Amino acid sequence: MNHKSKGQGGSVTRRWQREFNLALFLVGIVTIGVVVNFFAARPGLRLRIDATKTRAYSLSEQTRRLLAGLSDNWTIAMVMVADSIDQPLLRQVNEVLTRYTQASPYISVVRIDPTDPRTLGEYEDLLAQLRLIYQDQIAQYEQLLEQGLDAVESFTVFLQQQTGRLDALRQSIGAADPHNEEVDQLLQVLALRLQQTEQVQQNVKQAMRIDESRPLPDYETARSVLAAALGGWADEQYRIVQMFNRWRSSVQTSPAVRQLASDREAFDSRARQLALAADGLKHLAPLELGRIARALDQGEAAIVIGPQGAVVVPSSQLFSKLNLRPGGAGEVTFDQRFRGEQAISAAIRSQLVDHMPMVVFIHAQDESMMRRRDRQVDLVGATIVLKAARFEVLEWVVGKSDRPVPAEGQPMVWIVVPSPARQGLELTEAERALIEAVRQLLADGEPVLLSVYPSRLPGLGRPDPWQAVVEQLGLQADTARVVYEQVRLSPQQVSRERGQALRDFRGDHPIAKAIHGQQTYFALPVPIRSIDEVSIGGQQQVIAEIASSPNRWLEKDWAVDPQSLDDPKPDERFVEPVPIVVAVQRLHPLEQGRWQRSIVVGSGGWMLSYIADVVIPLGGDRVALANPGNYELLLSSVAWLAEMDELIAPSPISQQVARLDGITPAVQRVWWWAVLAGMPGGCLMLGVAVWVVRRR
Numbered sequence: 001m002n003h004k005s006k007g008q009g010g011s012v013t014r015r016w017q018r019e020f021n022l023a024l025f026l027v028g029i030v031t032i033g034v035v036v037n038f039f040a041a042r043p044g045l046r047l048r049i050d051a052t053k054t055r056a057y058s059l060s061e062q063t064r065r066l067l068a069g070l071s072d073n074w075t076i077a078m079v080m081v082a083d084s085i086d087q088p089l090l091r092q093v094n095e096v097l098t099r100y101t102q103a104s105p106y107i108s109v110v111r112i113d114p115t116d117p118r119t120l121g122e123y124e125d126l127l128a129q130l131r132l133i134y135q136d137q138i139a140q141y142e143q144l145l146e147q148g149l150d151a152v153e154s155f156t157v158f159l160q161q162q163t164g165r166l167d168a169l170r171q172s173i174g175a176a177d178p179h180n181e182e183v184d185q186l187l188q189v190l191a192l193r194l195q196q197t198e199q200v201q202q203n204v205k206q207a208m209r210i211d212e213s214r215p216l217p218d219y220e221t222a223r224s225v226l227a228a229a230l231g232g233w234a235d236e237q238y239r240i241v242q243m244f245n246r247w248r249s250s251v252q253t254s255p256a257v258r259q260l261a262s263d264r265e266a267f268d269s270r271a272r273q274l275a276l277a278a279d280g281l282k283h284l285a286p287l288e289l290g291r292i293a294r295a296l297d298q299g300e301a302a303i304v305i306g307p308q309g310a311v312v313v314p315s316s317q318l319f320s321k322l323n324l325r326p327g328g329a330g331e332v333t334f335d336q337r338f339r340g341e342q343a344i345s346a347a348i349r350s351q352l353v354d355h356m357p358m359v360v361f362i363h364a365q366d367e368s369m370m371r372r373r374d375r376q377v378d379l380v381g382a383t384i385v386l387k388a389a390r391f392e393v394l395e396w397v398v399g400k401s402d403r404p405v406p407a408e409g410q411p412m413v414w415i416v417v418p419s420p421a422r423q424g425l426e427l428t429e430a431e432r433a434l435i436e437a438v439r440q441l442l443a444d445g446e447p448v449l450l451s452v453y454p455s456r457l458p459g460l461g462r463p464d465p466w467q468a469v470v471e472q473l474g475l476q477a478d479t480a481r482v483v484y485e486q487v488r489l490s491p492q493q494v495s496r497e498r499g500q501a502l503r504d505f506r507g508d509h510p511i512a513k514a515i516h517g518q519q520t521y522f523a524l525p526v527p528i529r530s531i532d533e534v535s536i537g538g539q540q541q542v543i544a545e546i547a548s549s550p551n552r553w554l555e556k557d558w559a560v561d562p563q564s565l566d567d568p569k570p571d572e573r574f575v576e577p578v579p580i581v582v583a584v585q586r587l588h589p590l591e592q593g594r595w596q597r598s599i600v601v602g603s604g605g606w607m608l609s610y611i612a613d614v615v616i617p618l619g620g621d622r623v624a625l626a627n628p629g630n631y632e633l634l635l636s637s638v639a640w641l642a643e644m645d646e647l648i649a650p651s652p653i654s655q656q657v658a659r660l661d662g663i664t665p666a667v668q669r670v671w672w673w674a675v676l677a678g679m680p681g682g683c684l685m686l687g688v689a690v691w692v693v694r695r696r
Helices: 002-040 061-068 087-103 117-133 135-172 180-207 219-249 255-261 264-282 288-298 340-350 380-388 429-443 465-471 510-515 628-641 665-695
Strands: 074-079 107-112 301-306 309-314 324-326 332-334 358-363 392-397 412-416 448-451 475-477 482-488 494-497 499-502 520-523 528-530 539-546 552-555 578-587 595-601 615-619 622-625
Touching: 061 087, 061 340, 074 087, 074 117, 087 107, 087 340, 107 117, 117 135, 117 288, 117 301, 117 309, 135 180, 135 219, 135 255, 135 264, 180 219, 219 255, 219 264, 219 288, 288 301, 288 309, 301 340, 309 340, 340 380, 358 380, 358 429, 380 392, 380 628, 412 429, 412 628, 429 448, 429 465, 448 628, 465 475, 499 539, 510 539, 510 628, 520 628, 528 578, 595 628, 622 628
Parallel strands: 074 107, 358 392, 358 412, 412 448, 448 595
Antiparallel strands: 074 301, 301 309, 324 332, 475 528, 482 494, 482 552, 499 520, 539 578, 578 595, 615 622
């Protein structure tokens, strides 16, 4: 009995010991978890390892080339309010800036938060450095602005005097006087200008104001306001002088009115004084300090200071806000991506060259394509990308605006944007004018990027005028046919696609090397073939081509619904690759010893926003361009056409995310077995091993 009681007591004790040990074990696990989580939440104690082959946080090849060639000291001052930036985005900003300092010993980075007292010293030093850099231009601006304000003040006194004279004249002449109505109108005009002089003075003072929220005067705005006002007033005074001359020559003019008209020299002298003050302001060189001031007013900005001066990168170029995304509560928010590498590198590059090229979009649309349009059939995304790269971007609407003229020594690149949809078979006058303008550009030896759409005219036995334009370069655009592909979506569903997404660009041309591996989408791809390479005295190189496949063919009925087409005929299939992007370099038509460069793309809409600016979600708040190669092709083409081959390299656009390349079917099968069979199998084998050990 006693032995039994002792045995039962020992069993209970051991059970309580096991339970107590289990409780201690669980408490220990919880404690370890809390401690690990506590320290893991400290940013300074985190360790991030980049295990990707391509280094997801690396600078682009284009940026590395740029930084490798630096030999002077450069400073990147990042001014932003940290509390207004999401933490993941802030980490990305810091990562990019760190990469710059690691890539070049000549780069230093200053991070400034205007709301943080700890960085106020760096902020004051930055402002003092900027004032020192632009001290000569500041002195010139302030001198001419002061002269302009003096002219406004003098004009104000003149208006007050002339208003009194006109008021007395209007009261002295009768209603029957033939110039009574004109005198009354002139009095109203001068009274209105008197009000405007006061408003102009206030606007200029507001632009030059300095306080805690505006650390630098906005010289550029003050100059623009004053120059426009003075110039407009001068023109108006000249018109008044012409009216006085007409009054003097009229026999119906009364003596009182004639006496006023005889004082035309006072108005003429005033017009010359205003015009002289306006002319000095208009010919002032643009002051980058004014742009810096406006950018700092907006909050976030990067200021790149080099040996030649400073360049500002505004918030709109640092953080892309192109794409609207729905929020969790039904609101609409902007997708925000940091594109600082592209903008900062471009700011450095712009100080290393005398003139960045001028890029001109030439088209014949009724409205601007550099502003938002329905269904994103516009060039908004392309314009933003080019401006972020510090190219000067303009638009030439043929027949509605004048042909842009570059600064002396500035390279130009012409990008032809054909009409996306032609109403009817006859060419409009606008399209005829566009075709003639492009023909003239090619004849003048200008660098041209030409895109072509398919056309229904060849199918009706009529020539496509764009084919004749392309033939000037020794090429043939088969605008009657489009490359189609049959894609099986499921065992029962087949789709016919009339667009091609390419990633493989294996040509020898530098543009092909720059965009290789980046998905590039071409809608309605048109074959571009060589017909005469000898006569152009140069060479033609294929940049992009579509490989032959049993599922691809050249379709003539491209204008109808692809799903309604019959199966392709054998003669519609192609065996050799079909080129769709070709670069041409030929002897300059007008100047000996020079070359003319041109590029022909067999797809009309490849650079429009509805294709080039499409994004895909990556999880969380991250997105990336679905077709980064489209913008890469645009940037590389502009650089090549401008003969700035050193800029042709993968840019930061394609570095937004690390993209896997070279995933063959064999590699896919290996990973399929590893994920679907290896992981469950490993768990099963681990369970068997534990069971065997316990059996022993």
